[in-house]
Amino acid sequence: MNKKTIFLDFEEGLGKNYREWTREAVQDFINLFPEYKDNFEVKNGNVGYHDIETLDAIVAQNKEIYNQRGQSFDEAxxxxQFKVTEPGKCHASLSKQVALASKDGVLDIQKLKKLQADSVGNTYNRTSPVIIGVSKQPAAGNIRGISSEIGVNISAGTCERLGLSREVLKAYFKDIVIHELGHTFGAANENQRNTVENLGSHCKDPNCLMYEYSYTGDSFNRRHRQKKESPFCSDCMESMRYHMEHDLKFERKGQEAVEVENTPEPLPEKADKDRKFKKDLRTVFKTAAEKEGSKYKENIQKQNYFAEITHKDGSVDRIQASSASRISLSAQDKDGKEKMPDMERFKNLAEYAHNQGKKISFGNIKTPEFKARLMIACMEHRPPVEMKNAPEINDDFLNSLEPKTRQKLQQQGKENNLPLMAVKGKER
Ligand SMILES: [Zn+2]
Ligand SMILES: [Zn+2]
Incomplete structure (x- = not known):
């Protein structure tokens, strides 16, 4: 399952109340998405643990990027911003970053954001964590919070200066955390009908927390009088759900998929010692081998499921699984050369996924032929097995297949009403 880790990083000396409120706000935000709850993980501390080698690589990346922009990169x-934690390991410390980005006790929050982006370099991807940095330093321009896809920065010092009562300050501060998280998780998406572009995309609905002026007293008071279930409007909620499902590849609870791969290498073993998942796999593959008159051999000593089906001609199918939802299928001919597994094994995979009540997800698979056979097996199964991350069936794809597979795929595509030219890009 794809997890998004949210790191809470506090400037040294930040009040306990702000730490607590940040934690609460993050939890409130996650609770808005019960279907994706298991995809989030909240941790304390700073994420920026790197070894020196990684940092050297990031410096090189940054130099190049700055160079292209005609700027120079300040390596010193x-x-x-990094503190050596143990020999060879460093981490970016929020306190050090704040000190670098401050002048006369006032924080330049844009600069802080830039430092943080630089410390990650080009390494950001959809599984990268989100950092929530809360500083006690007030920010220049009375900026309360700022965000990007790598994280959120909030100046508790600015909020503190507003002179609010403790109760109001708490609600106000939490709103800021949630608003900025909204940006990070795709709220007020530009394609949404209800948005305006101003310092990031904002919502036109004055009752929504993504409203441009949501930090003003008027807007704050109105929202809190309403006591709605979600502080966001339904359009913004939809944008975030879309982002979580399509960009971050979060999986809804109960909708897990069996990920199929095609690697002859052993799959990494999972830490838990639960081997019960092997039974369901054995039922499918052992039965299939017996029916064909092939030899089924399983290495039951291993933590992973590891079975070989040897055919009469000497070729061997290899099925491995590290859990009930991660399976790899590969095959070799009698001389030990890797070959394409027969259609029968793909049918077994579809049957197994069906028994588990799961979809089939296309994992690490290099050849179009393998993908096509897996697709055919899913579509031929009655009822068809749902597919996830299946390739687009275009001419290039079809032309790279064996003639028999191509013909079958085209035929199945028609019978299953699959658009042979899948739509590219976003679905809305
Ligand atoms: Zn905003
Ligand atoms: Zn909205």
């Missing part, structure tokens, strides 16, 4: 400043 870059290294200044």
């Amino acid at each position: 400043e870059f290294w200044d």
Whole structure:
């Protein structure tokens, strides 16, 4: 399952109340998405643990990027944000970053954001964590919070200066955390009908927390009088759900998929010692082997499921699984050369996924032929097995298949009413 880790990083000396409120706000935000709850993980501390080698690589990346922009990259400043934690390991410390981005006790929050982006370099991807940095320093321009896809920065110092009562301050501060998280998780998406572009995409609905002026007293008071279930409007909620499902590849609870791969290498073993998942796999593959008159051999000593089906001609199918939902299928001929598994094994995979009540997800598979056979097996199964991340069936794809597979795929595509030219890009 794809997890998004949210790291809570506090400037040294930040009040206990702000730490508590940040934690509460993050939890409130996650609770808005019960279907994706298991995809989130909240941790304390800073994420930026790197070894020196990684940092050297990031410096090189940054130099190139800055060069292209005609700017120079301040390498000394870059290294200044890191603290050596153990030999060879460093981490970016929020306190050091805030100190670098401050002048006369006032924080330049844009600069802080830039430092943080630089410390990650080009390494950001959809599984990268989100960092929530809360500083006690007030920010220049009375900026309360700022965000990007890598994280959120909030100045508790600015909020503190507003002179609010403790109760109001708490609600206000939490709103800021949630608003900024909204940006990070795709709220007020530009394609949404209800948005305006101003310092990031904002919502036109004055009752929504993504409203441009949501930090004003008027807007705050109105929202809190309403006591709605979600502080966001339904359009913004929809944008975030869309982002979570399509960009972050979160999986809805109860909708897990069996991920199929095609690697002859052993799959990494999972830490838990539960081997019960092997039974369901054995039922399918052992039965299939017996029916064909092939030899089924399983290495039951291994933590992973590991079975070989040897055919009369000497070729061997290899099925491995590290859990009930991660399976790899490969095959070799009698001389030990890797070959394409027969259609029968793909049918077994579809049957197994069906028994588990799961979809089939296309994992690490290099050849179009393998993908096509897996697709055919899913579509031929009665009822058809749902597919996830299946390839687009275009001419290039079809032309790279064996003639028999191509013909079958085209035929199945028609019978299953599958658009032979899948729509590219976003679905809305
Ligand atoms: Zn905003
Ligand atoms: Zn909205």
